[in-house]
Amino acid sequence: MKQPDWNHLRAFLVTVETGSLSAAARGLGLTQPTLGRQVAALEQELGILLFERVGRSLALTVAGRELFESARTMGEVAGRLPIIASGQSQSVEGLVRITASDIVAAHTLPAILKQMHEIAPGIAVEIVAANDVRDLIRREADIAIRHVRPEQPDLIARRCRGTTAHLYGATSYLDTHGRPRSGADLADASFIGYSEADGLVAELNARGVPVTRASFKWSTGSVVTAWEMIRQGLGLGVMFRDVAEGAPGVEAVLPELAPFEVPIWLAVHRELHTSRRIRLVFDLLAEALG
16 A cells, blocks of 8 residues: 555644644645645545545544544654754744633643743743733734634634533532532522623523523633632632642532533744744644644
């Protein structure tokens, strides 16, 4: 069997990671027909079918899922090569500004930055902890970590591993108000929400929790502040699993509820992606975030 072309494997890998040919083409700086030809060429090289059409969407075949795991490992190794080759990371210097939500900035980035400093000590990082979407086009930041898919055509975006969120409450709150057995038991509970509460109301209602806007006795634009309110027992709130699990004095409420999916996207302006230091930080973030 012919050895598959790495460019074809990369086209397949990014298509799976981004979820569509169009998004993968934008991420790789290719046209969609070109990307489609590369994926088709990979299928021909391997003699297997990787995708099947389900309506307007693509679904991985069994062979495609097996190949994806191997291709992802190859991609991780390939991603490290530019970083370690010839010790080039030691010679890259300068400031890189990363914007992320305050909860990601506080709970996720510090460990990544520590590893980054060991690899590229000449890079200085400024974290812009903001829950609004800072504009990469206007250079308010160099790299953005977002929970919504960037749509601007001048951005290179990569979908990362993502996480889930669940409903949590402080043990002190649950000791006082009782532990619910069903969503209906939360009709009179106090909730902690965010400035835009309508989406959260709809998500909780869809899971059988009968909340209204009036249920949210406390609200904030800061996820970090909301988490502290939950911990202090002011009410129940939705929080990232990575943050809440294992935190002392906090419990999952109705753990059988369907989790809230929280995507994570890494984005950089196409022009800035050519900068050695920004490309290095982007690649390190992509590896650390999955």
